[in-house]
Amino acid sequence: MPELPEVETVRRDLDKEVVGRTIESVSVTGLRTVRRYGADSVIASLVGRTIVGTRRHGKYLLLDLDDSNVLVVHLRMSGMLLWSAGAPAVEMPHTHVRWLFTDGSQLRFVDPRTFGEVWVTSSDLPELVHVGPDAWNDLTSELLVERLKGRKSALKIALVNQAIVAGIGNIYADEIAWVAGIRPERMVDRLTGPKMKAVFEATREVLGVAIEARGSTLSDRQYVDLYGESGGAQQGHRVYAREGEACLRCGSTIVRLPIGARSAFSCRKCQR
DNA sequence: CAACCGACCTGTTCGC
């Protein structure tokens, strides 16, 4: 599933491939993908526009346009952006939006489960006002303490709450809790200063390594980069999807336990 | 206001 490291990988690829390119036409075949403002809005505000830059806030991908508006893409669970210099070698089912550039290259939004979204908005990004600071670019140790203050929820639940901090999802929340040596169900209002610091440092380490490895691609290949290639970060996972395997720190068995409606992987011996 | 939970989806895996 695309979380911050996966979206950041796609952003870096987009920065290389589409910045400076001008959109000749837009084809929308999946209406659910453009449900926020409709197909007409997406097409009318993009044809003739040049992409001048890329940004990311949490899991939101932001493409800056030459009229100061912004093309927003959220991959959610199964969305992928695929770029090709010309006509794509392989046509993918579930292609919902296609952007053709004036130089013959093209970008496609493919999304089997149709949770993903594409829309165009103004530069002040009104749809993202409720989203917290980006976990990679904006978060500091002090800011994390401030964001968690007064919250009564489990560490994992807090980490995946985009209003508290943006970009962390199910996989990296489990990894962060393991690196910090804290149980995912631990209430954040009971974390001491040093433990808060440990969570912050773990966040830096886990996200940094995953970005370096170009994100996590699990067996179902629900995430690939702009060229359709898998990431390599899954090889470094220390708890996620390792139920029954040995903890890499203490050798104890990794377990899977429900937290809220989801499940979390952890080591009961060295996470306290 | 904050926490919680169901709904949204479809491809894949699981269990009988």
Add this chain to the structure above:
DNA sequence: TGCGAACAGGTCGGTT
């Protein structure tokens, strides 16, 4: 082996 059930999970809206 086959088929239906369960599962995967980010976000939103409704409820507690």
